[in-house]
Amino acid sequence: MHGDAGRDRVSLRTTPTCFYRISDPAALTGATADHTAALDQLVQFAIRGSLAIRTLDETLDTHGALDAELLAGVRASLDVSGLEWIASTCAT
Numbered sequence: 001m002h003g004d005a006g007r008d009r010v011s012l013r014t015t016p017t018c019f020y021r022i023s024d025p026a027a028l029t030g031a032t033a034d035h036t037a038a039l040d041q042l043v044q045f046a047i048r049g050s051l052a053i054r055t056l057d058e059t060l061d062t063h064g065a066l067d068a069e070l071l072a073g074v075r076a077s078l079d080v081s082g083l084e085w086i087a088s089t090c091a092t
Contacts, residue, residue: 010056016043016070019086028082035083039074046073047090066090 020039022028032038050069051059059066067089075085 012051012056012059014047015091016047016088018043018074018088021084021086022082023084024082026082042074042078043070043088046070049073
């Protein structure tokens with residue numbers, strides 16, 4: 001569970017659920033010491049980026065967009081080789 005603030009500075013708790021698969025164990029071993037911590041940080045940055053541009057009302061009205069932005073944001077910045085991002089969802 002993460003606590004973030006939207007554009008109107010209202011605190012919002014989010015609970016992301018993410019699914020990934022290790023596609024290349026050898027590459028993953030050399031890429032990072034802790035892939036779960038690296039993924040957690042990417043997810044946090046993606047959620048904060050999406051929430052920072054919206055008010056609370058906008059976030060609640062466009063809930064499905066937050067899921068899509070989380071998936072796109074993490075896939076775009078996933079630099080941990082050996083992992084394949086499958087799906088994610090974010091409950092607010």
